[in-house]
Amino acid sequence: MSNSKLYKGSLNTIILKLLNENDKMYGYEITQKVKELTKGELKITEGALYPALHKLEAQGLLDVEVAKVDNRLRKYYKLTENGTKETANKLEELAEYIKTMQTLVNPKLA
Amino acid sequence: MSNSKLYKGSLNTIILKLLNENDKMYGYEITQKVKELTKGELKITEGALYPALHKLEAQGLLDVEVAKVDNRLRKYYKLTENGTKETANKLEELAEYIKTMQTLVNPKLA
DNA sequence: CAAATATACATAATTTTCTTATGTATAAGT
DNA sequence: ACTTATACATAAGAAAATTATGTATATTTG
Numbered sequence: 001m002s003n004s005k006l007y008k009g010s011l012n013t014i015i016l017k018l019l020n021e022n023d024k025m026y027g028y029e030i031t032q033k034v035k036e037l038t039k040g041e042l043k044i045t046e047g048a049l050y051p052a053l054h055k056l057e058a059q060g061l062l063d064v065e066v067a068k069v070d071n072r073l074r075k076y077y078k079l080t081e082n083g084t085k086e087t088a089n090k091l092e093e094l095a096e097y098i099k100t101m102q103t104l105v106n107p108k109l110a
Numbered sequence: 111m112s113n114s115k116l117y118k119g120s121l122n123t124i125i126l127k128l129l130n131e132n133d134k135m136y137g138y139e140i141t142q143k144v145k146e147l148t149k150g151e152l153k154i155t156e157g158a159l160y161p162a163l164h165k166l167e168a169q170g171l172l173d174v175e176v177a178k179v180d181n182r183l184r185k186y187y188k189l190t191e192n193g194t195k196e197t198a199n200k201l202e203e204l205a206e207y208i209k210t211m212q213t214l215v216n217p218k219l220a
Numbered sequence: 221c222a223a224a225t226a227t228a229c230a231t232a233a234t235t236t237t238c239t240t241a242t243g244t245a246t247a248a249g250t
Numbered sequence: 251a252c253t254t255a256t257a258c259a260t261a262a263g264a265a266a267a268t269t270a271t272g273t274a275t276a277t278t279t280g
Contacts, residue, residue, distance in 0.1 A: 007119040008118035008119055008236080008237050008265080009117040009236085009237070009267095010211060011237080011238080012237095013215070017214065017215050018214075026257080027257075027258070028255095028256060028257050028258080032256095034214065038210050038213060038214065041210055042214075046258080047238080047259095047260085047261090048237075050259060051237090069257095070246080072245080072246055072247075072256065073258060074256095074257070091215060094211065096151070097117060098211070100148050100151055101120060101124075101204065102208075103148060104124055104128075104147055104152075105123070105204060118236080118237070118238090118267055119267095121266080136228080136229095138226095138227060138229080139228095142227095155267080155269080157231085157232095157267080157270085158267055160231085161266090180227090180275080182227065182228055182229085182274080182275055182276075183228060183275095184228070184229085185228085185229075
């Protein structure tokens with residue numbers, strides 16, 4: 001992620017959530033989707049994305065399937081069963097994090 | 111921060127916001143306040159807090175004042191003028207981050 | 221009254237997670 | 251022809267935590 005002053009630790013949640021919605025996606029597609037959804041506000045860098053995908057795969061949360069399109073390589077990732085469970089956990093964590101930050105930062109609304 | 115699976119990068123925002131509300135606080139007090147406000151959900155570790163305070167001071171965002179209470183040392187921190195400005199920036203950033211994450215993770219609500 | 225817990229600071233080693241820089245290769249636009 | 255887009259990858263370095271220690275005093279508890 002770059003140009004955004006964001007918070008470390010949210011990349012995995014983003015990846016998992018997108019795969020939960022879109023069944024299967026490849027890396028470059030994820031970067032474009034995030035750019036599109038956030039209207040350019042959030043740009044996922046390749047240096048962050050690819051290692052993250054590899055790690056999620058190594059953890060058994062993603063399956064990979066290689067394809068060749070227009071003579072170019074694509075690696076399609078999809079959630080495993082554990083990946084789907086972990087997605088739910090991560091989303092729960094994010095919701096709690098946001099709630100916690102709001103109690104700290106805007107106690108009147110909490 | 112620990113026991114919370116939170117997102118790195120939010121500690122400075124928390125510190126600045128608390129000092130914005132409470133005029134002056136010392137390190138240990140901050141850890142207790144956060145624990146109290148979040149009902150134990152968020153625990154700021156000393157290993158994270160003290161270096162963060164030193165860095166904010168070095169950046170000119172905090173002033174420090176040493177006191178001795180009950181024969182024990184306390185270092186009271188308070189916002190400088192720049193610190194107050196930076197607090198507003200950090201809170202704005204946090205609000206934007208939360209909004210961005212919600213568009214990604216819950217597009218229906220965004 | 222001894223031991224454990226709380227208060228209050230600090231730093232070093234390590235880990236996690238990112239940015240920045242670089243590299244390879246093909247396809248499409250100008 | 252040259253630049254931009256597509257598509258992957260990794261290495262070096264920075265930032266921000268965690269975990270593990272260390273020092274010292276005060277208070278609570280068995």
